[in-house]
Amino acid sequence: MSGLFDRFGFGRREVALRPARAADAEAMARLHAASFRLGWDSAEFERLLANRLARAWVATRGPSGAVLGFILLSGVSPEIEILSIAVAPSARGHGVGRRLVEAAFGALAAEGFTAVFLEVEEGNRAALSLYARSGFREIGRREGYYRTGTGQPAAALTMRRDIA
Numbered sequence: 462m463s464g465l466f467d468r469f470g471f472g473r474r475e476v477a478l479r480p481a482r483a484a485d486a487e488a489m490a491r492l493h494a495a496s497f498r499l500g501w502d503s504a505e506f507e508r509l510l511a512n513r514l515a516r517a518w519v520a521t522r523g524p525s526g527a528v529l530g531f532i533l534l535s536g537v538s539p540e541i542e543i544l545s546i547a548v549a550p551s552a553r554g555h556g557v558g559r560r561l562v563e564a565a566f567g568a569l570a571a572e573g574f575t576a577v578f579l580e581v582e583e584g585n586r587a588a589l590s591l592y593a594r595s596g597f598r599e600i601g602r603r604e605g606y607y608r609t610g611t612g613q614p615a616a617a618l619t620m621r622r623d624i625a
């Protein structure tokens with residue numbers, strides 16, 4: 462697969478993970494805009510990261526390199542919800558999303574969280590694969606909750622993964 466990983470020769474081991482900080486808001490907003498039709502701007506990410514209910518991690522190229530992906534969650538123990546997860550288009554398909562989810566699970570379980578929820582558009586194949594591989598199961602469905610790029614209604618699937 463071409464892209465950032467191949468061009469720079471980065472593999473799984475060169476991707477580092479750490480908790481997100483306020484200074485990551487701009488990079489997170491850029492990734493979000495590259496990944497979703499309705500982007501959240503950096504002010505929105507700053508606000509979200511400052512919220513005491515938020516938990517977020519970033520994947521970087523090497524320990525101090527560019528942000529390649531993030532996961533952002535919010536919740537009150539023992540339950541928490543994934544608000545957003547995104548990986549740079551050029552870095553997708555190399556396990557970065559999976560590592561972000563796993564890093565979040567480990568840290569959240571240590572904090573006492575026992576269940577993670579999320580909502581995903583039924584046509585989002587990459588996200589559905591990631592969540593299935595990460596142990597999420599479908600627990601509900603909201604018909605017509607999303608609009609696809611062509612304006613068609615699409616269901617939202619609600620998923621849950623127990624981490625305790």
Ligand SMILES: CC(C)(COP(=O)(O)OP(=O)(O)OC[C@H]1O[C@@H](n2cnc3c(N)ncnc32)[C@H](O)[C@@H]1OP(=O)(O)O)[C@@H](O)C(=O)NCCC(=O)NCCS
Nearest residue numbers: 496546547548553554555556557558559581587588590591
């Ligand atoms: C969803 C997303 C975060 C996945 O990140 P990623 O780093 O590419 O995912 P990974 O490489 O860790 O792949 C995780 C699993 O999903 C599978 N997968 C990833 N992309 C896939 C695709 N396009 N089609 C099918 N399966 C796919 C992988 O094979 C992998 O399974 P494996 O561990 O058995 O090999 C990424 O595609 C993305 O940013 N998408 C846009 C934003 C988005 O839709 N976020 C989710 C909103 S609910």
